[in-house]
Amino acid sequence: MEQEKKENRGFINRGQKSERMNEKAEHDEAQTPDEAGKQDFAEGYVNSFAKGVTGSIAEVTKNIARNMLKKNAPIDTIVAATGLTSEQIEQLAMDKTMDN
Secondary structure, eight states: OHHHHHHHHHHHHHHHHHHHHHHHHHHHHHSOHHHHHHHHHHHHHHHHHHHHHHHHHHHHHHHHHHHHHHTTOOHHHHHHHHOOOHHHHHHHHHHHHHHO
């Protein structure tokens, strides 16, 4: 019974996705080429900005972990503070020793 419910939810979700895709296609067809170009540019700009922000956050997080390593903070504390995995922190520690 539970499996049947999951399968039905899958069909519903796929149906909703299909409806949204059809609505988007109709919307895209209604746009002039100039409007579509502006929308594509805006979406590209937003995606690039989001990737840049995500990359910046990741680099800041690594810098925080490096600073905590310099202060000899325990790895489990660094994991809790940064959200990085212990493997990522150990790699940063190894990179730090290679730099010195």
